[in-house]
Amino acid sequence: MIRRRFNGTVDVLQLKDFATQLRRDSLRMVHHAGAGHIGGSLGLADFMAVLYGYAMEFDTENPDYINRDRIILSNGHTCPPWYAALARTGSIPLDELASFRKLGSRLQGHPARKSLPDFVETSSGPLGQGFSVANGIALSQRLKGNKTRVYCIIGDGESQEGQVWEAALTAAHYNLGSLTLFVNDNGLQIDGSTSEVMNVEPLDMKFASFGWNTRVIDGNDIESIVRELENIDPNQGKPTVIVGKTLMGKGVSFMENRSAWHGSWPDAEQLKTALREIGNSRYYTDFSITEAENV
Amino acid sequence: MFNTKMPMRDMFGKALLELGSKNSDVVVLTADLTDAIKTTLFSKAFPDRFFQMGIKESDMVGTAAGMAIDGLIPFVTTFAAFATSLANQSVRVSMGYNEANVKLTSSHGGICVGGDGATHQSFEDIALMRLIPGMTIVVPCDANEAYNATFSVAKYIGPVYLRLGRIPTPVITKLDDRFEIGHAKVLREGNDIAIVANGMMVAFALEAADALASDGIQARVINMHTVKPLDISVLKSAVDECSAIVTAEEHTIIGGLGGAVSEYIGSYNPIPIERVGVKDTFGESGWPDEILKKYGLTANDIANSARRVLTRKIGRSFS
Ligand SMILES: Cc1ncc(C[n+]2csc(CCOP(=O)(O)OP(=O)(O)O)c2C)c(N)n1
Ligand SMILES: [Mg+2]
Numbered sequence: 001m002i003r004r005r006f007n008g009t010v011d012v013l014q015l016k017d018f019a020t021q022l023r024r025d026s027l028r029m030v031h032h033a034g035a036g037h038i039g040g041s042l043g044l045a046d047f048m049a050v051l052y053g054y055a056m057e058f059d060t061e062n063p064d065y066i067n068r069d070r071i072i073l074s075n076g077h078t079c080p081p082w083y084a085a086l087a088r089t090g091s092i093p094l095d096e097l098a099s100f101r102k103l104g105s106r107l108q109g110h111p112a113r114k115s116l117p118d119f120v121e122t123s124s125g126p127l128g129q130g131f132s133v134a135n136g137i138a139l140s141q142r143l144k145g146n147k148t149r150v151y152c153i154i155g156d157g158e159s160q161e162g163q164v165w166e167a168a169l170t171a172a173h174y175n176l177g178s179l180t181l182f183v184n185d186n187g188l189q190i191d192g193s194t195s196e197v198m199n200v201e202p203l204d205m206k207f208a209s210f211g212w213n214t215r216v217i218d219g220n221d222i223e224s225i226v227r228e229l230e231n232i233d234p235n236q237g238k239p240t241v242i243v244g245k246t247l248m249g250k251g252v253s254f255m256e257n258r259s260a261w262h263g264s265w266p267d268a269e270q271l272k273t274a275l276r277e278i279g280n281s282r283y284y285t286d287f288s289i290t291e292a293e294n295v
Numbered sequence: 296m297f298n299t300k301m302p303m304r305d306m307f308g309k310a311l312l313e314l315g316s317k318n319s320d321v322v323v324l325t326a327d328l329t330d331a332i333k334t335t336l337f338s339k340a341f342p343d344r345f346f347q348m349g350i351k352e353s354d355m356v357g358t359a360a361g362m363a364i365d366g367l368i369p370f371v372t373t374f375a376a377f378a379t380s381l382a383n384q385s386v387r388v389s390m391g392y393n394e395a396n397v398k399l400t401s402s403h404g405g406i407c408v409g410g411d412g413a414t415h416q417s418f419e420d421i422a423l424m425r426l427i428p429g430m431t432i433v434v435p436c437d438a439n440e441a442y443n444a445t446f447s448v449a450k451y452i453g454p455v456y457l458r459l460g461r462i463p464t465p466v467i468t469k470l471d472d473r474f475e476i477g478h479a480k481v482l483r484e485g486n487d488i489a490i491v492a493n494g495m496m497v498a499f500a501l502e503a504a505d506a507l508a509s510d511g512i513q514a515r516v517i518n519m520h521t522v523k524p525l526d527i528s529v530l531k532s533a534v535d536e537c538s539a540i541v542t543a544e545e546h547t548i549i550g551g552l553g554g555a556v557s558e559y560i561g562s563y564n565p566i567p568i569e570r571v572g573v574k575d576t577f578g579e580s581g582w583p584d585e586i587l588k589k590y591g592l593t594a595n596d597i598a599n600s601a602r603r604v605l606t607r608k609i610g611r612s613f614s
Contacts, residue, residue, distance in 0.1 A: 035409055109580045110413075110414050110415065123413070124414070125413075125414030160349035160351050161351055189350065190329075197327055198327075
């Protein structure tokens with residue numbers, strides 16, 4: 001089934017419900033894997049929910065669908081909500097989520113084009129690389145005359161990499177209006193707060209001086225995300241950056257705004273508490289983890 | 296076989312702290328991976344000599360080169376993949392070509408990084424560093440050797456790549472063992488075959504030698520902790536006296552220890568050799584034990600290679 005770009009009326013409640021489920025799925029995935037990066041993942045769930053639940057055009061049956069919008073997760077460590085969104089929209093089997101990070105899984109610890117070529121446009125993990133590839137795809141799409149959108153996601157810590165700013169030059173220089181960059185700007189990275197580690201703010205002014213359209217929004221607010229994405233005019237010849245102020249660990253009190261949760265995962269007790277705080281979604285049920293797998 | 300396990304990076308962190316109090320020229324740089332490379336102790340004790348560079352590895356190596364050119368002894372720390380591959384141009388020119396006294400130190404060298412997968416597994420780092428003229432490459436076999444190597448590396452003048460692993464690995468050397476850059480160690484005598492190993496594969500090589508001994512095969516085990524420059528005298532004796540070699544490393548069989556030893560043997564005396572290591576492939580997510588098995592880096596793999604090489608040497612089957 002083809003899901004159209006910005007199709008129909010927005011059902012904010014449903015998108016919120018979707019985000020809730022992406023959070024539940026992410027928490028259960030990293031817990032079951034015994035490793036992973038839950039902090040940034042929880043903060044990204046709302047943007048993912050809007051992309052897959054409303055903004056992006058794609059065909060659930062035909063991943064090669066020519067008019068599909070592209071997504072590049074440059075900060076690949078935050079892949080759990082992405083994998084969950086792929087599963088929840090029927091692109092990959094739901095129960096496959098239980099294989100995250102396991103030997104032989106398509107759901108590698110960092111997204112791998114080699115194992116999931118239908119959806120992963122570029123392998124990521126080493127920070128700073130995905131953005132350039134996103135530019136390349138957008139340039140190629142324009143050359144082919146396709147009116148697709150390209151969404152690239154980076155982290156605030158990631159934006160310390162020089163390559164991010166090389167890519168920022170490219171997108172502006174080539175007037176890549178079809179490109180939208182989302183900064184998962186949670187103010188934290190591994191060693192602490194981004195401002196203390198190596199300050200990158202004000203990100204919006206940096207991008208503005210590079211010739212970009214810039215927006216600063218609450219990156220965990222579904223309505224703001226919807227509004228800003230709808231407002232983008234791909235024909236005006238400028239790339240757009242949405243600096244999304246997010247919370248690391250969003251939705252789980254003991255994880256929120258703590259860099260220690262960048263690369264951690266909940267144990268059984270913590271998972272229970274976390275899932276209770278996130279709450280249940282109305283439309284979805286949790287994916288199953290078989291006992292055999294759970295050892 | 297070895298009961299105690301410890302991550303090399305832990306003892307690197309301890310050595311760095313001691314170095315810091317002995318030598319005020321020692322400085323440490325990180326790229327948002329302080330605790331991952333265990334530089335936390337140093338950072339707390341010597342905050343003025345600890346530089347948080349953010350996630351910008353090329354910039355970090357270049358900055359360290361500047362510090363070294365001005366007389367400091369910088370230890371640059373990050374994951375092996377980013378130290379040697381992402382920052383390669385800075386390592387090549389700012390550090391290598393300048394002969395800057397930078398100590399490029401990595402953790403997460405090898406295939407055992409856990410679920411992070413291919414992008415974070417670095418088993419081409421040693422090959423990349425071997426290609427840089429004048430680079431000294433040290434690959435400790437355990438936590439104690441990592442500790443001792445850190446002091447030697449600090450004392451040595453010139454660019455060095457010090458490669459450490461992530462996971463706890465068997466401790467087989469002692470803290471008071473002597474460590475000298477460029478001087479390999481024969482850990483077990485034997486004249487039927489020589490196993491030349493480094494990193495955590497040394498422990499597996501010793502295990503393999505035990506297994507071979509129960510078949511009546513006496514294997515010499517060499518810890519070639521310095522890949523560049525290779526210890527030619529120890530290697531030459533192994534070739535002359537054993538006439539069969541297996542190399543073992545947590546690295547691709549292309550261009551690392553196996554590559555270096557093969558190059559030497561090829562020009563000195565082409566005896567039978569096999570290389571145990573990762574084949575020409577990318578890695579994947581998985582727990583260390585599963586990964587080592589799947590990618591053929593176990594004691595068993597070393598012993599099987601040894602038997603095959605012996606067959607080629609003697610002309611009868613050992614398997
Ligand atoms: C080139 C590179 N250097 C270092 C790392 C290790 N690393 C992974 S995530 C991360 C922090 C990223 O910070 P940010 O982009 O803000 O993501 P968040 O912690 O908010 O999820 C680091 C240093 C990496 N993956 N790639
Ligand atoms: Mg961040």
